[in-house]
Amino acid sequence: MIPRLVSSEVTGTAAGASNAFWQIASTLVPLAIGAVFSATGSFLAAFAALAVGPMIGAVILYFVDENGGKITAADAEPETPDTTTS
Numbered sequence: 001m002i003p004r005l006v007s008s009e010v011t012g013t014a015a016g017a018s019n020a021f022w023q024i025a026s027t028l029v030p031l032a033i034g035a036v037f038s039a040t041g042s043f044l045a046a047f048a049a050l051a052v053g054p055m056i057g058a059v060i061l062y063f064v065d066e067n068g069g070k071i072t073a074a075d076a077e078p079e080t081p082d083t084t085t086s
Contacts, residue, residue, distance in 0.1 A: 004066065029053070 006014045029050070037046040 005064070025053070 003011050003015075033046050033050055036049040037043065040046070
């Protein structure tokens with residue numbers, strides 16, 4: 001999806017930044033989940049905390065315009081037929 005959302009000049013940079021974000025998050029999440037479990041003693045609370053990230057991601061992705069603002073044929077309004085006679 002990144003190549004469709006950014007220009008070709010910055011595709012590599014955008015992909016690298018996205019990858020760096022996910023790699024950093026993948027090292028911090030186990031610490032956070034461990035802290036939640038340690039504080040509450042509940043696996044339910046730990047799994048609920050684990051579910052927060054994907055839920056936030058789903059909400060954010062809902063607002064992403066995959067077409068980059070371009071109008072597609074499906075988005076175009078249909079032409080109204082000319083009902084006047086000559």
